Amino acid sequence: MKVVELALDCLDLRYARLRRRHPQAEKRLIVSLEEIGQQSPVIVVAGAEPGRYVLIEGRKRVRALRRLKSDVVKAAIWEMPAAQALVAAYQLQDGTGWNALEEAWLVWELVRSAGLSASEAGRRLERSKAWVSGRLGLVESLPEAVQEGVRSGKIGAYTATRHLLPFARANAKDCESLAVKIIENGFRSREVETLCRYYAAAGLEGRRRMLEDPGRFLKALEAAKHKDGANMSSEEARCLKNLELIGNVSLGLARSLPTALASETATEARERLRPAWERARRRWTELVKTASVVFDPAAEARTADKETAHA
Numbered sequence: 001m002k003v004v005e006l007a008l009d010c011l012d013l014r015y016a017r018l019r020r021r022h023p024q025a026e027k028r029l030i031v032s033l034e035e036i037g038q039q040s041p042v043i044v045v046a047g048a049e050p051g052r053y054v055l056i057e058g059r060k061r062v063r064a065l066r067r068l069k070s071d072v073v074k075a076a077i078w079e080m081p082a083a084q085a086l087v088a089a090y091q092l093q094d095g096t097g098w099n100a101l102e103e104a105w106l107v108w109e110l111v112r113s114a115g116l117s118a119s120e121a122g123r124r125l126e127r128s129k130a131w132v133s134g135r136l137g138l139v140e141s142l143p144e145a146v147q148e149g150v151r152s153g154k155i156g157a158y159t160a161t162r163h164l165l166p167f168a169r170a171n172a173k174d175c176e177s178l179a180v181k182i183i184e185n186g187f188r189s190r191e192v193e194t195l196c197r198y199y200a201a202a203g204l205e206g207r208r209r210m211l212e213d214p215g216r217f218l219k220a221l222e223a224a225k226h227k228d229g230a231n232m233s234s235e236e237a238r239c240l241k242n243l244e245l246i247g248n249v250s251l252g253l254a255r256s257l258p259t260a261l262a263s264e265t266a267t268e269a270r271e272r273l274r275p276a277w278e279r280a281r282r283r284w285t286e287l288v289k290t291a292s293v294v295f296d297p298a299a300e301a302r303t304a305d306k307e308t309a310h311a
Helices: 014-018 023-036 059-067 082-092 100-113 118-125 129-141 144-152 157-170 172-185 189-201 204-212 214-229 234-260 266-295 297-310
Strands: 002-007 042-046 053-057 072-077
Touching (some): 014 053, 014 082, 014 100, 053 059, 053 082, 059 072, 082 100, 100 118, 100 144, 118 129, 129 157, 172 214, 189 204, 189 234, 204 214, 234 266
Parallel strands (some): 042 072
Antiparallel strands (some): 042 053
């Protein structure tokens, strides 16, 4: 490996799309480069054409140098094929700093573009075949608008995988429409969760109105909450908040448990999670009994009558 000074114009940035942009981090980097200059080299490999190099790692530094009107960049040239270099760069960081979608894009590049089998890609990345299949599934299931939103930094990877992925699997076209609105309006993760939850419960007309103007829908929903909350006691408001929390957590677990137990070590995972599930089930049963009395007092009376009749 040797470190040289290369012209920025000779860099091929095809792999920059494998990582998410971080606008705030790039702004800080620009300030640093302007004050003290480039301290660490980017990583490149030789391109197909003489004098051309493919950027493997260092996309933020390259963008920042271009913003500063620089013509050159310090680069470490790795003498290996591009696919091998991508794997080496990932392993060098031990996967730290890579979100699930970035890993998915890397796996997609190795399998679909570089021609590796899923087993070989997993072996090189030191991951299981199930992990590779799961990451490929993210790319195959999420609409391009969602993925572009993550790349640009306007949609969080957590939001994409936790909230928009189930939405996309139910209706990819509507999910793509919502993704465009998220990018335009800068909705936060909690707001996207709310939109996805209400979409799942709404009828066709309700879904159409929500997708047409999700910002207005969220404002109307917030106004309704404040109106309802004005007449609530503090204890009632606390119960409402906790019930909403329980519902959201239960829905999240219903979606994530099958994935968590689908790996090659599912038996061990099941045994680790089972005690927590048994505790949760006992507490849930107690809540159901209490709620049935609170929300349907007549049911308690009917139960008492039956017990009296059998006595």
